[in-house]
Amino acid sequence: MIPVFAESADTAPIYVSVELSKRSWLVASLSPGTAKVSLSTLPAGDGEALCRHLRKLEDRAGTKSAAPVAIRLCFEIGYDGFWLARLLRARNIDTYVLDPASFLVSRRGKRAKTDRIDAEAMIGILKAYLAGDHSVCRIVTVPTPEEEDARRLMRERGDLIRERTKIIARIRALLALHGIAHVQALKGGDWATQLDNMRTGDGRALPPNLRQQITRCFERLALLNTQVKQIETARAEALSAENSSFPCPDKAARLEQLRGIGANGATMLVSEVFCRQFTSRRHLASFLGLAPSPYSSGSVDRDQGISKAGNRGARCLMVELAWGWLRYQPSSELTLWYRERFKGKGKRAAKVGVVALARKLLIALWRFVETGLVPHGAELRVA
Structure with missing residues (x-):
């Protein structure tokens, strides 16, 4: 869950972004009452040095501002993982982990890209997000x-x-x-x-x-x-x-009751997907990249296939489970739907159809682990 820090009217925020790399960290900061972004370089992987730098920014801004100051920090998810976010949040620093693939970028000619440009751009993105515009980026949930x-x-x-x-x-x-x-x-x-x-x-x-x-x-x-x-x-x-x-072991045990789903597949599905909370079936499908990607502009209207923007490992697993479902659940409603629509229409149609089956199967399994609703016509293993 993304932590929500209350923003009071008398709090002056210090916006900080950290551009992470293997050799060094570039820290950009925008203090209250200033329009220019300050840049500092720290050794890569030194979380304590970053914390000391943030405290200096607080002390410096606190002497110039009558209102109390608070740091709002962000960085892109990548090679360093989530340890830095856990460290900063343990020090009561408001930290946001951003998904860089969700940033809106200019399509006007060749785009200049440097660490300085990226760090300054992240500050603008963070300011817009905290101001209420959640369309500028997606925040990554930091797992425990x-x-x-x-x-x-x-x-x-x-x-x-x-x-x-x-x-x-x-x-x-x-x-x-x-x-x-x-x-x-x-x-x-x-x-x-x-x-x-x-x-x-x-x-x-x-x-x-x-x-x-x-x-x-x-x-x-x-x-x-x-x-x-x-x-x-x-x-x-x-x-x-x-x-x-292990999160939600009862869900893994429930999935194993269905024929065609083994212990390894059930465990991976729960650890990667079903341990999370989803608001709708569209939310679930988009998390695995199994949601459709339409292209409609003027008189052009076509389908680009699935987005492939989610969890790649879980998506590949669902396609494997879909093939296994056709074999071990021959009388289920999903299998009958696949055969009626795609059987006998060539290899390409079979591959396209099994991806569509994987999406339907994912939603059916989600409902099964959450509510106990068995997919129509599916067989359970005999105890």
Whole structure:
């Protein structure tokens, strides 16, 4: 939730923006009664130095102003994450984290971009937002450390799965160069014996250097398989523990009751999406980037597809769950709608249709975890 700080009529605000980078931080400030923005450079990652600088700004402005002063600070979300916002809010500094993709920029020729220009522009954006114009930018909700840590588990699993897929593809490609089309023990097993018995397409044993390279690939693959299993064990323990910090474990357990949705998918959906509060189905779809993007200007009226402006990992997961829903929920109303509208119309229509199904399925699952309303025709797992 975005904190709301009461703005009294006798309070003089000091608007501050911080342009973050890996080498240094550029701090821009606009004190009461001045029209020129002051700039200062601080070492990157030094939150205490920033706090000391802010206190100096308060003391300096307090001596010139009869009214009490208060800092209103903002910065763009990016590489540094949310730790700085938590630090500043713990020091009672009004802090706003801005979504840079929501800024309105000039389309007149080439746009000049420097840290100084960006820092000064953020001050103008913050002033407009605090004055009541919420169309100038979007404020990012800062998650609690527990919420952020709960997402880390399934995000790491996704990274490991992608690494495992690359290694498997590499092993298959190396063997295909020598006429070997089939390989086993990719998910575990005696792969060393398999390599000893392999013969190339012209009947030879594997060349020594190729054998060593594939051996190293299998060793990395075995390590990844072990780590994936460890994460899945930690996920099960996190959901079953009484004092678990995982948000809304009851929603994850409820999602697992539906056929076609496994434990990993349910956990990721809850940690990334359903732990939040949404006001409407349109709000939910736009959060994942599954909302349509129309283009209508004059006589031109066309659809640009989905916006893809939301949570990419959760959006990809919903598309995977949509394919699984067609297989494991064949008699559900959503599956029947998909087959009636997209079946037999080609591969492109099938891919477009499964994205539309993913949006409908997302809304149905949201209603299921919030109200217990089972999607029409869906089957629950037998206890």
